[in-house]
Amino acid sequence: MLDWQDIHYFAVLAQAGSLSAAARALGVDHVTVGRRVAALEQALALPLVERLPRRTTLTREGAAVAALADEMAGTVQAIARRARGYADAAKATVRISAPPAVAARLIAPQVARFRQAHPGITLVLSGLSRMAALDRGEAEIAVRLTRPEDPDLVIRRIGVMRFALYATPEQAARPPEDWTFIGYDAALDHVVQQAWLRSLLDGRPIVFQASDLFGQQEAARAGLGAAVLPCFMGDGDPALVRLATGLTPPTRAIWLATYPDLKRAPGIRAALAFLAAAIGQGCPSGPS
Template sequence: MFDWQDLKHFVVLARTGSLSAAAREMGCDHATVGRRVAAMEKALGLRLILRLPRSTPLTQDGKMIAGLAAEIENQSHAIVRHARSAGETPQTQVRISAPPSVAARIIAPQIAQFHQDFPHITLILSGESAIAELDRGDAEVAVRMVRPQQPDLLVQRIGLMRYALYATPQHAALPEAARAFIAYDHHYQHQPHQQWLQLLLQGRPVVFEASDLFSLQEAARSGLGAVVLPTFVADSDPELVVLPTAIAAPTRELWLVTYPDLARSVAVRAVMTFLADIIEKKCPLVT
């Protein structure tokens, strides 16, 4: 019989594609991952990976075992989710994943009211651009800007994020030909709001790029140029005004996501109702 820890290391290696990536996820060094997989191979009497200088592709047996092992991993996560929903204590934690702007400008300001209503529930909020892996326990509830396609997830459309072009009144007063622009860096070039900005440029320069919305907002507040921002972030900023545009601004749907077994938890249901209510107020589906 193989060691379950060896199987776990192999599953992560198969999913991530390299010893170093698997080691980062497992919180160990790559030699440990290699040693665990070697032990798995010895126990099964099968070669699972090819040890090449710069990669570790799976053998045919490795691919077959990885597919079977992934099912075991999914079931183990389901067991953990059931335990979380069934084993609530008087003091419960619920982890939320949301885009940084939604986390900072919509959710965080309302945490005090939630705590007053539900003092026994501790919220752990993660504002990140990456999509949280609910099946791996990264969060119990997620707010996403793309509708998930997994059929086993519980999905609810809760808001519509709107965008506009903003600048200081002084920059807005410049002739259009003299206007400069601020943008996300190249990692976001395929996002709808960045593609919209490209249509607005018409040969005018992008003078500053950043990887996060709040840096862009502060740069715009300094008078550097015009920037595309969510309306729930910038409409309340006294230093910025909306600039008219000939092309209609894009919108992004916001989705609330969890697993059905987690939604049976009283605490998770309370958090989902809270998120749906506050996001709909700031990003209403209907104007």
């Protein structure tokens, strides 16, 4: 009989690419990963990996086994989701992944209200810039700014994030030709609000770049320049005012995603309804 834990460790190693990276993902030391993979190789009587000084590559047989192991991991996650869907969730923990600004400014301030209505349900909120892998159990519910493509997910459009250009009143009083700007770093030039910002520049400089909206907002509050912010952040900040640009600002749809098996659980249904209401209040789908 093959040991499922050996297969699991090998699948993580195949994805991570090195013993040290797999060990970090699994929360163990690299010796344990190596021992588990060696045990699987012995059980299968096949060489699965080529051990190089800085990385681990799969043999031809290892790549084939890794593909099957990945399918097995997906099946295990599906079993766990189905079990949660059948369970009575009078007490439950629901993990939610959301973009950092949405998590901090739209969801977290409303959690006390949710707790009063559902004292047995604990929400675990992760503000992630990357998209959590629902198929690998990183979260039960994801809030996303792009429409999920996984056909197995249940998705729902719950709001529209609107943007505008914000600065301090002192900055706003300057002639537009003297404005300076705050934006994302180059790695995020592809996001729609950054593309819109660049369309406004007309030779004027971006004087500060930050990888997150909180850093941009604080720089704008300090009077460094104008930043493109979601309206739920900018309009709620007494230190900032909207600047007229003459160009229509961008919008981004906000989506909820989970798996059908999970949606059967009362705790998941309660969390989905809460998220739709909390985010819909701050980012309504209708005209602002």
